[in-house]
Amino acid sequence: MKKSWRSKWNWASVRLAAGLLALGAFSAGGQQLEGPLRLNGREVLKAFEPVRVVLQESSAVFYEGWKNINYGVVVSSDGYILAKASEVQPVEELTVRVNREHFEEVRVVATDFDWDVALLKVAAEGLEPVTWGETDGELHGTWVVTNGASSRMRRRARVGVVSANTREIRGGVVLGVVLKTDGEKLVVEKVSERSGAAEAGIKEGDLIVKAEGKELKSRQDLMDLLDDKAPRERILITLDRDGETLEVEVELKTRSKVFKELSRNQAMSGRTSDRRTYFPRVIQTDLMLSPRTTGGPLLDLHGRCLGMIIARSDRAETYAIPAEELQEVFRRLLNRGEREEGEAGEARAEGSDSAEG
Amino acid sequence: MGFLLRDAGCAARGGESSSMGSTRCIRALHVGSRSPAAWFKACLASCGGGGCVAGLLMGLAVAGGPSGSPAAVEGGGTGPPRRLYVNDKRAPESIRDLLKIEEALKEAFQRVRKAAVGIDLGEGAGSGVIVSEDGLVLTAAHVSGGVDKEVTVILEDGSRVEARSLGLASDTDCAMLQIEGEGPFPHVELDREDTARLGDWVFSLGHSGGFDGERGVAVRLGRLVRVAEETIQSDCKLIGGDSGGPLFDMNGRLIGIHSRVGRSNEENMHVPIRVFLRHWEDLRAGEFLGEGPFAKRPGEGGAFLGVATADREEGGVEITDIVEGSAASEADLKVGDVILKVGGEGVEDREAFSELIGGKKPGEVIKLVVLRDEEELEIEVELGER
Numbered sequence: 001m002k003k004s005w006r007s008k009w010n011w012a013s014v015r016l017a018a019g020l021l022a023l024g025a026f027s028a029g030g031q032q033l034e035g036p037l038r039l040n041g042r043e044v045l046k047a048f049e050p051v052r053v054v055l056q057e058s059s060a061v062f063y064e065g066w067k068n069i070n071y072g073v074v075v076s077s078d079g080y081i082l083a084k085a086s087e088v089q090p091v092e093e094l095t096v097r098v099n100r101e102h103f104e105e106v107r108v109v110a111t112d113f114d115w116d117v118a119l120l121k122v123a124a125e126g127l128e129p130v131t132w133g134e135t136d137g138e139l140h141g142t143w144v145v146t147n148g149a150s151s152r153m154r155r156r157a158r159v160g161v162v163s164a165n166t167r168e169i170r171g172g173v174v175l176g177v178v179l180k181t182d183g184e185k186l187v188v189e190k191v192s193e194r195s196g197a198a199e200a201g202i203k204e205g206d207l208i209v210k211a212e213g214k215e216l217k218s219r220q221d222l223m224d225l226l227d228d229k230a231p232r233e234r235i236l237i238t239l240d241r242d243g244e245t246l247e248v249e250v251e252l253k254t255r256s257k258v259f260k261e262l263s264r265n266q267a268m269s270g271r272t273s274d275r276r277t278y279f280p281r282v283i284q285t286d287l288m289l290s291p292r293t294t295g296g297p298l299l300d301l302h303g304r305c306l307g308m309i310i311a312r313s314d315r316a317e318t319y320a321i322p323a324e325e326l327q328e329v330f331r332r333l334l335n336r337g338e339r340e341e342g343e344a345g346e347a348r349a350e351g352s353d354s355a356e357g
Numbered sequence: 358m359g360f361l362l363r364d365a366g367c368a369a370r371g372g373e374s375s376s377m378g379s380t381r382c383i384r385a386l387h388v389g390s391r392s393p394a395a396w397f398k399a400c401l402a403s404c405g406g407g408g409c410v411a412g413l414l415m416g417l418a419v420a421g422g423p424s425g426s427p428a429a430v431e432g433g434g435t436g437p438p439r440r441l442y443v444n445d446k447r448a449p450e451s452i453r454d455l456l457k458i459e460e461a462l463k464e465a466f467q468r469v470r471k472a473a474v475g476i477d478l479g480e481g482a483g484s485g486v487i488v489s490e491d492g493l494v495l496t497a498a499h500v501s502g503g504v505d506k507e508v509t510v511i512l513e514d515g516s517r518v519e520a521r522s523l524g525l526a527s528d529t530d531c532a533m534l535q536i537e538g539e540g541p542f543p544h545v546e547l548d549r550e551d552t553a554r555l556g557d558w559v560f561s562l563g564h565s566g567g568f569d570g571e572r573g574v575a576v577r578l579g580r581l582v583r584v585a586e587e588t589i590q591s592d593c594k595l596i597g598g599d600s601g602g603p604l605f606d607m608n609g610r611l612i613g614i615h616s617r618v619g620r621s622n623e624e625n626m627h628v629p630i631r632v633f634l635r636h637w638e639d640l641r642a643g644e645f646l647g648e649g650p651f652a653k654r655p656g657e658g659g660a661f662l663g664v665a666t667a668d669r670e671e672g673g674v675e676i677t678d679i680v681e682g683s684a685a686s687e688a689d690l691k692v693g694d695v696i697l698k699v700g701g702e703g704v705e706d707r708e709a710f711s712e713l714i715g716g717k718k719p720g721e722v723i724k725l726v727v728l729r730d731e732e733e734l735e736i737e738v739e740l741g742e743r
Binding site for chain 2 (some may be wrong): 031032033036037038039040041043044046047048050051138140141142143160161163164165167168174175176177178179180181189190192219255258259263264265267268269270284286288301314315316317
């Protein structure tokens with residue numbers, strides 16, 4: 001009996017599940033603040049009502065059938081909406097609600113992979129687009145408001161503050177191999193199925209000799225190199241297969257796409273966005289969201305749009321694309337959409353010409 | 358980068374230097390009492406003689422130091438700074454109330470951010486906060502992990518300074534470190550009057566997942582959602598690496614140190630500053646207090662499984678060799694098995710693995726989750742001795 005008690009309290013179990021065990025023992029009998037009065041409690045959220053109204057009018061809710069899957073930012077009165085591309089693109093029968101209006105027809109105008117943003121269009125008029133704010137000042141501690149779970153008719157607010165320096169988020173890409181070191185040699189022990197390594201034909205037993213022409217002497221050498229790379233980037237890997245030198249090009253993919261196992265901090269974080277790394281620039285907030293409440297506008301207390309929620313990163317971090325960059329992405333996607341539209345139009349015109357001829 | 362970090366197994370204790378006398382004076386001054394006369398008496402009681410005058414002066418210099426906040430001149434009759442009025446409402450009622458919270462947070466954050474430090478333990482990372490000009494740091498016992506250990510403190514600008522762990526209270530998760538470099542260091546004031554109340558607005562700082570110069574320290578806002586004698590809880594979000602970091606009231610006074618994550622993401626636990634104050638002298642003197650669970654006395658742990666392992670890119674460790682006659686061979690572990698969990702705890706890499714095993718005692722029976730031929734098995738192992 002004594003033993004099991006001790007082992008309950010050993011470091012390992014305290015570490016992760018910690019709170020669970022400790023809770024009873026350490027806080028029994030204390031006073032407690034009722035739920036509605038907590039940071040995201042009903043009573044506190046009442047004070048944010050003027051900001052919630054902006055969410056009601058200028059955020060879009062995406063549905064797959066009846067299921068509310070993500071949010072978007074209304075950026076024009078005639079129906080342009082920005083969304084988190086990786087969350088809405090896989091959905092075949094996407095519909096949108098803005099305020100109380102429901103749109104069955106949604107067109108994907110263009111997408112930007114680096115920012116994970118899609119520009120969508122619905123046939124609307126008289127929508128209330130967001131009013132842009134500025135994010136170049138000192139933001140630490142600024143209240144931020146975005147969509148929490150919402151009902152069909154009513155948007156609800158989730159609140160938090162800006163947590164850290166606005167910055168680039170790198171890393172998180174892998175080849176998709178399990179490596180064993182043999183002295184200074186890196187031996188491929190396993191190749192993950194869905195990985196770039198598998199697609200490039202890397203096999204168990206191959207030695208990874210160089211990456212981008214640079215000799216690798218440890219896992220760390222490889223990790224350092226990958227740290228500066230983006231998903232979808234391709235790198236040249238030099239292999240030694242049974243004494244023969246081979247060169248292959250490997251497409252890098254995000255870790256979460258290739259491997260299921262999570263780091264310790266990810267493991268304690270519940271559900272996070274599949275695409276949560278590699279953004280050119282993000283505002284970090286402490287908003288507690290789920291992967292399904294991303295995509296909406298990030299508003300300040302005056303209802304100005306400081307950006308768009310782009311990823312639930314872990315239990316303490318949610319990222320948003322800053323307003324300035326988001327507007328640039330919007331313009332770029334709009335131009336590209338118009339250009340492609342134009343080209344498609346010309347192609348159609350040519351097609352009909354020849355048919356007539 | 359664990360949330361609760363284990364003792365690295367340092368057996369050394371003691372090591373009080375001769376300069377301890379005068380630093381003890383400062384401690385006595387700070388904690389003992391609030392009138393200068395009482396300070397002086399406390400000072401005499403603890404070290405006696407002429408060194409104490411210097412101690413007293415230093416003490417005042419520390420307390421009234423360059424932070425320039427009115428709260429700094431404690432004992433001078435100014436009392437604690439004014440409470441944010443929103444704290445005395447059940448909930449904020451308007452955008453104006455919210456703006457006042459924001460204003461207070463922004464102002465306090467800028468004042469205290471430089472004192473929130475990263476702690477690099479070699480095998481992991483935590484956070485801490487500097488509370489005196491000469492570099493006394495408060496952190497969690499499970500971060501410092503032991504007494505008289507060498508650790509590295511990372512300041513906001515990324516500079517690294519050597520520090521030594523002083524005492525800890527292993528039952529409440531308090532610990533102190535002393536930076537060994539030359540001050541003055543940016544530091545914060547403690548809420549000595551114990552003014553924090555249930556429902557108060559508070560903010561946390563921490564170097565989540567380890568120090569990151571580009572990100573800087575992370576700030577999170579919340580309220581005190583539970584208050585008990587030895588633990589307070591807030592809905593400030595916490596994650597691994599924040600452990601040992603500071604919790605502040607809206608005046609930027611230190612009210613707690615982050616200890617552990619809660620059942621929900623919105624009930625995280627902090628050690629209240631009153632618990633530090635209660636143990637202050639023992640902590641300062643390098644005492645190891647209590648019998649866990651947040652730190653283990655030297656000599657505990659040291660269990661041996663008997664495997665050589667290799668890292669995998671996707672986590673877990675693969676067994677590359679097994680020591681004959683060891684606990685691993687008794688339990689029929691095989692070369693090629695991948696250990697995914699030890700006692701319910703996910704294994705990230707070899708370092709984490711040896712930390713997990715090393716923290717257990719010989720004879721302890723633990724469950725491993727092992728991946729063998731793409732199948733997950735649960736295997737019980739009675740740990741041995743090296």
